[in-house]
Amino acid sequence: MDGARDIKMNSKTKSMSMIESIRDAHDVMMGRDDNVVVFGEDAGFFGGVFRCTEGLQQKYGKHRAFDAPISESGIVGAAVGMAAYGLKPCVEIQFADYMYPAYDQIVSEAARLRHRSNGEFTCPLVVRMPVGGGIFGGQTHSQSVEALFTHVVGVKTVMPSNPYDAKGLLIAAIEDPDPVIFLEPKRIYNGPFDGHYERPVVPWSKHEKGMVPEGYYAIPLGKAAIAREGREVTVLTYGTMVHVALAAAEETGIDAEVIDLRTLVPLDLEAIEASVKKTGRCVIIHEATRTSGFGAELSALVQESCFYHLEAPVLRVTGYDTPYPHAQEWDYFPGPARVGEALTKIMEN
Amino acid sequence: MDGARDIKMNSKTKSMSMIESIRDAHDVMMGRDDNVVVFGEDAGFFGGVFRCTEGLQQKYGKHRAFDAPISESGIVGAAVGMAAYGLKPCVEIQFADYMYPAYDQIVSEAARLRHRSNGEFTCPLVVRMPVGGGIFGGQTHSQSVEALFTHVVGVKTVMPSNPYDAKGLLIAAIEDPDPVIFLEPKRIYNGPFDGHYERPVVPWSKHEKGMVPEGYYAIPLGKAAIAREGREVTVLTYGTMVHVALAAAEETGIDAEVIDLRTLVPLDLEAIEASVKKTGRCVIIHEATRTSGFGAELSALVQESCFYHLEAPVLRVTGYDTPYPHAQEWDYFPGPARVGEALTKIMEN
Amino acid sequence: MGRENSDMQQATDKDYPPLNLHVPEPKTRPGDKPDFSHIKISPVGAVAKPEHDVSAQDIKDLAFEMVRVMDEHGKPQGEWALELDEEILRKALRAMMRIRAFDKRMMRAQRQGKSSFYMQALGEEAIAVGQQLVLQKGDMNFPTYRQQGLLFAQDFPVMDMMVQIYSNDKDNLGGRQLPVLYSFKQAGHFTISGNLATQYIQAVGWAMASAIKGDRKIATGWIGDGSTAENDFHSGMVFAGVYRAPVILNLVNNQWAISSFQGIAGGEVSTFASRGLGYGIPSLRVDGNDFLAVYAASQWAAERARRNLGPTFIEWVTYRASAHSTSDDPSKYRPKDDWEHWPLGDPIERLKQHMILRGFWSEERHIQAQAEYEDEMRVTAEKAESYGTLHAPKTKRSPAEMFENVFADMPPHLRRQRQEMGV
């Protein structure tokens, strides 16, 4: 099961949405470790605008789950101090689009404490934030900011694509001795979304990855998962786009191997190499804007490590280099049609 | 002359360091346009810690060149308001390493005003900041932050490699109707530096690009320059690394075509394509950390547009994915030895 | 003179009880009886009105007191009282009532799925309206999403606002922006950011620009109680204080951020108005539901700005009567009937009372006017809807439009992407 640690064979499972599995991961870790504390804007009494921390204050007390002032830099800055003290803060930024005020504390502080103090001080903290569009949130509730973290040395960057992974990865992130940026694709909080916005919403209860083990388990950071095995082309993707890629493979009938990266830094280059060397073709998909997106790094790595195996140029399907528009959301979103086109095109080469 | 606008054939030239040519660009533009204002930490009375704005307050008055509080977000935020008013603020961030508090104002505001207001409000401002290492500045006076801007839609990103370009590009940046991030490689403020730190410092007065026309001229944003013509391999680089690349070509005897990108966004993809299609090989060099650096985007673009012309994998020579260390500066810096190795290696394929 | 023990620093743990974390909690939660006894309210007319060229330190107390003008009968009292012309009052009441009718209609439209989102100003209408009435053409407001009053006070066409909310063919922003994040330059209404607090410093920068140019325009900045915790509240205050920018810095304390009360932003331990003191900015705390107080304080501040006397910081005390937005459900975190117990009342009722007292308004005309405005909004909304709504556009917007206005001139990579899109 994707290398997950500690799941007893007979673990009971439960149907959970991604919101519920994230909440459950918090609950499990707060129960196991008194040092885990949770805070963020509206994250205490109310339990977060997406309800990912609902009930934690009631269960663990106000001193372990509380509301924070609307100050993303303050939230992360205070968390850095707490982490240095020995706590394990797991904080929420309400939308990734609002993480910029916290960027300095993440880049200049959290990411660097260990290195600059030569290991004397460390910063085990998790910064959670919802990313991505598809909810008519306009340009300030839709951004995908992963590449702004993958360029930062000293932080790990994680993005799950389903409730099962979300819980296991979040637990691993909380246990990690270093700062982890945990990006939650909000469009799939309540159900997998393959880009067919015109079709009825499917809930996680209808999806196998919506069956989530109770209790503790961790999915190691740095390990990709193969969401679909295939022989013709490798698709590298993560988050919501995993589901779009799967739909496109189905719809085009192209036998794509869809790799769900799960962790962007550290990256599972081994899995990528193995797949691309097998298929000889690679399409990269992300929702973030194209230029200097994480797809650029993936493309560079693939051609550096698999150059002589490539039968066609590596392609990127991404959000356009414009702000995420409100009304034109579905023109912007790299849906199954665009992904399908890329798959078809790469097979023509 | 690299497509520069408006230089009369008989323009007088003057030997200038990059500091002087940047100062001169300010002076020319403040003289031509009352709306140009300059401010930043220590940038007023004192003229900046690198002296790039020296004398401007004395010449143009305190209301047009002034000291700012130590608040990078305030500096850029105020500049956004001024730009919306109709001024052309040209502000200085003391070191790029300190730009993070201003990142929100740049990404969420300056870059988006025009788009989100559908053209009603615009934000013509320039944010200058010294980048790069090589001055024993440790991890907080050495960073190269270009990739954090190239991923941001709505800003242009420029990095000159010599006094002549610096002046022409800065003038173009100040004239540009949109926000421009102007990155100044501080290691070459006073002279070209090819990475041979053990050799005596060469001043700009000994370099042809240190002869700078007096008065107004602009180098259009978005146009690369060919720093060295060559047939065997294309080197894509910018800033200090242009000089390192030239030295490496000389030292290895490999006939490299060194392209000085000058503007990263918008990028001169045409020039890149033409060169790589000619040479069939490409090495990318930057000082910034590797993962998700701008080299990744360049690598992706080169392989997207020149795949069938490539005879070897595109290589990247970059700073390592660690903070810039103080004492080990020269181990970190991608000097001519490392660049030379890459050139040699790519020619072996 | 105390006697000091040389090994004070050796004090052992046992000398002190364990520490514990204080987390502010509102007085009441769902199910509780509303209780606003913690809101410090000065008697009507009790606060002196200082000269315009006063220093922050001279009027420290005004940051802790509350400027109030209308007594419980609607009668103006004290130094801040102005006898406003009937015309201004009518204008103000009309604007406030129209906002309320507009909000109601737009809430309904959102519930019907005609737009993605909406935010009301219910209970806070007096503030933006009162301030706009002292401003001049050319001044620039940097509002948040709850200052539709700045537009209504100018009789700005509601049609232009509605089409933005519907993201339809006539939306001046071409569908780019979330509903209510308006941009109307001609009306002195800066493009609203979705990011909180960023525009406070921009307002200051804009005002500095006016001073740099030797112009006469002033700016107004707007922020909510919750958002004062953000960085750019501070940078705005620092720059305004240092350069004495001609700006009015407004802080609308409506007691709530989303689900967190003002204590989480620092309102438990001091007044927000007192934040201004440390920046050397003369600071007022004002009853934001008292139109006469709003007008008088705004006018005082505008006069200071215009006379180059620098910024003024004003905390408007009011109450967010409605949900934060259409995505919010306040019954989860506060008593349902809170607003009914809000000690500063309803700004529309209070202005109505004053006008009736002055003799040029009546309950009947009020009811009539209300019906008229609700009618107006229904008719205008229907018209606006005829140009399309978010999910039922009239004409399909060209996707190519999103590439426009990223830059003044479209660079090659955007052209390529637009081509890839095949449009």
Added chain:
Amino acid sequence: MGRENSDMQQATDKDYPPLNLHVPEPKTRPGDKPDFSHIKISPVGAVAKPEHDVSAQDIKDLAFEMVRVMDEHGKPQGEWALELDEEILRKALRAMMRIRAFDKRMMRAQRQGKSSFYMQALGEEAIAVGQQLVLQKGDMNFPTYRQQGLLFAQDFPVMDMMVQIYSNDKDNLGGRQLPVLYSFKQAGHFTISGNLATQYIQAVGWAMASAIKGDRKIATGWIGDGSTAENDFHSGMVFAGVYRAPVILNLVNNQWAISSFQGIAGGEVSTFASRGLGYGIPSLRVDGNDFLAVYAASQWAAERARRNLGPTFIEWVTYRASAHSTSDDPSKYRPKDDWEHWPLGDPIERLKQHMILRGFWSEERHIQAQAEYEDEMRVTAEKAESYGTLHAPKTKRSPAEMFENVFADMPPHLRRQRQEMGV
């Protein structure tokens, strides 16, 4: 009651003169005669000492006055005066004098090219020393680069500091950091950031953690006058005020940032101490060159923190007697002999005077001690240099080291890069 003109908002430009921008300017520039008449100084002993559980608002005035204890003869006066044990005073004087000797030596080493950079605390030595003397083992300081006094007051080995400055074999940071950006966890000295102000909020977070755990440790945060303009000054103050964190928030107002004077940070229009009021944090303004005042105010603040009464904000008024750093030349922007005219004098001279008055010190012993400390620093520096200096390392540091401690476990991409490096 004023009479209001209904078309006030139509006022034309002509009613007001053009605006202009105010840019604060220091009183004196190079060549001028030093003038500190703008520094507001309260008479010695004039300020009352409040109870520990006071509220910010109750002691508003203390943010504008100045706590001073020693009169011009070195005699303690007023409520803040403590009769400190000889031992503490000796310790303090020794620490301050050793800092001065250390700074002198390290400046010289930098000029000789043995290190890349140095920053002195000249003229500010009393502040960090006085505060450290009221702290306990386990407390954590979040200092800037000018609080070497926190280490000296603990008799921390200067060798450990010097080898960091030389980035040599024995540097506990492995050469990673710029000189003086120390990290000494055991001494309660947090790793200093090169980025200003970021650690103010971290100190608050650390203190909150202690409260969350029910521990008894407190934190101290440090910031300069110039850096108060930064964002994280604000976030630190907001969080400290809201959660009543057990932290002492120190602000060292040494009148200068680099070349810009405190007016550019807002010091012209109010005291920095008054910034604390708006956050509901009891705030003091204290003579930072008066060791007895420093000790007493620090102790008062520490006691508040330990008794869970929350944060205290203290503006220490002092003067940066030296250049900002070895990269700076203050003769370009201020009178050369400024410090000689600084009205609060030299903290070492003042403490010396007090100790002589108390009868356990003399001019002779002072001169002797100074010589002794300068000797100590010379000898230790020589020894430190024997382990190598920046450009003359004893053993070449392995470049592979830079890959360590990026993460706890080295991820594959760093391993690959290390391999590429060929080490």
